[in-house]
Amino acid sequence: MNIKYIGALMSILLSLSLQAKDKALVIDMTKAKVGDIPLSKFVSKLEYIPLELTKESLLKEPSIFLTDRYIITTEFAGKICLFDRKNGKYIRRLSQEGGGPDDYAHLMTNCTLDKERNVFYVDIWRKWRGIDIETNKCVNEVVKPEYRYIKEMRFQQKINNLCLYKDSLYLGFANDEQVNDHCALYVFNKNGEVLKVIDNGLQAPTFKSSRSSCYNAGWFQEVGGNLYFSGASDNDTIYLVGEERLIPSIAFHFNETLGKKYETGKFDFGADDVEMVRRYKKGFLSYWRIFQMDRYIFFACSEWEGLSSNISFSNYYDKRSKQLYSCKREGERCGFVNDIDGLGTFFMEQLDGNKLVGLLMPEELLDYMETHKDVKLSPTGKKVLENLQFDDNPIVVIATLKE
Numbered sequence: 001m002n003i004k005y006i007g008a009l010m011s012i013l014l015s016l017s018l019q020a021k022d023k024a025l026v027i028d029m030t031k032a033k034v035g036d037i038p039l040s041k042f043v044s045k046l047e048y049i050p051l052e053l054t055k056e057s058l059l060k061e062p063s064i065f066l067t068d069r070y071i072i073t074t075e076f077a078g079k080i081c082l083f084d085r086k087n088g089k090y091i092r093r094l095s096q097e098g099g100g101p102d103d104y105a106h107l108m109t110n111c112t113l114d115k116e117r118n119v120f121y122v123d124i125w126r127k128w129r130g131i132d133i134e135t136n137k138c139v140n141e142v143v144k145p146e147y148r149y150i151k152e153m154r155f156q157q158k159i160n161n162l163c164l165y166k167d168s169l170y171l172g173f174a175n176d177e178q179v180n181d182h183c184a185l186y187v188f189n190k191n192g193e194v195l196k197v198i199d200n201g202l203q204a205p206t207f208k209s210s211r212s213s214c215y216n217a218g219w220f221q222e223v224g225g226n227l228y229f230s231g232a233s234d235n236d237t238i239y240l241v242g243e244e245r246l247i248p249s250i251a252f253h254f255n256e257t258l259g260k261k262y263e264t265g266k267f268d269f270g271a272d273d274v275e276m277v278r279r280y281k282k283g284f285l286s287y288w289r290i291f292q293m294d295r296y297i298f299f300a301c302s303e304w305e306g307l308s309s310n311i312s313f314s315n316y317y318d319k320r321s322k323q324l325y326s327c328k329r330e331g332e333r334c335g336f337v338n339d340i341d342g343l344g345t346f347f348m349e350q351l352d353g354n355k356l357v358g359l360l361m362p363e364e365l366l367d368y369m370e371t372h373k374d375v376k377l378s379p380t381g382k383k384v385l386e387n388l389q390f391d392d393n394p395i396v397v398i399a400t401l402k403e
Helices: 003-022 362-371 379-385
Strands: 025-028 033-035 043-050 063-066 070-074 080-084 090-093 112-114 119-123 127-132 138-143 170-174 182-188 194-203 219-223 226-230 237-241 246-253 262-268 274-292 296-306 309-318 323-327 348-352 355-360 395-401
Touching (some): 063 355, 119 138, 246 274
Parallel strands (some): 025 246
Antiparallel strands (some): 043 395, 063 070, 112 119, 127 138, 182 194, 226 237, 237 246
């Protein structure tokens, strides 16, 4: 075959390969099957771990992290607690708020768990501090790029979360809307030195505060050795993080009824205090808690009407059947129905391997049982409800997914 034709063929194949790589999976929200979604549809087993309540471990609405041995809870502007992974017994505080060498500043930003090294990263204003879970001692500190370059006034966008990257490097979503008109990912080392900027081409959020601030932390998830990123809750695309650019991986499709529609207007919060805010029309969907794995994609939506009124509902997409399922919109929070043990509604918090992790809030569960007296409880469900009080700590629910 003529070498010229071989070259042309190679060029065409490379072009097709790049097109296939850039082709995102489209999830059409208009084609969802809407209704009650039973957990038994995609869950094979449920595990319940009540978190022990003590004077030291009183929790309100915690975020949770799992290791093989521990459950770690954090609270906004609160504390970090360590519980036994098997029985939920309270062990101790993880680090403490303060100015010491092993302390953290106020828990105002996202924490990061390095599962492989058993290190938990917390914010200390100019740095992130890595606390060894076993010893409660600082074993690593990572300088924030904005402080590394403060004299040069470069890379001054704020990063509200720390993502562990390859080769002992770190990744952060730099999206300070007062500093720049677009967002980007910074790749940097522990000294805060920026080695690469991956510009995602996205505009900064429309919302503008009167002060420089980090509007959204962004979202990272590793699946099958690949790192994925989504910029904000109102972004309709999930990207694969490439070496030089972000590659669209999952895109959510809307129509006029279920659309990303908003308008910018003025809202008066008081005399001479007028700020630009988002005023959502009915039908605006925001996305959060997006978890993907080989077979399933789980995500939660909020459908907005007005400035603060919204309905939150859970969804999942089955890649095998190419079908999207959405929970029926009834009430303010609509989750998956626990038909396995009869214990109310399951709201997902995170994905841990092949397990969806959620929290059962005792007050919500007992209210549910009061209004659903005819629900069929399994022996496990009855045991969970034994001696349960309204003001108890949350119950961690671990749902093992079907293959």
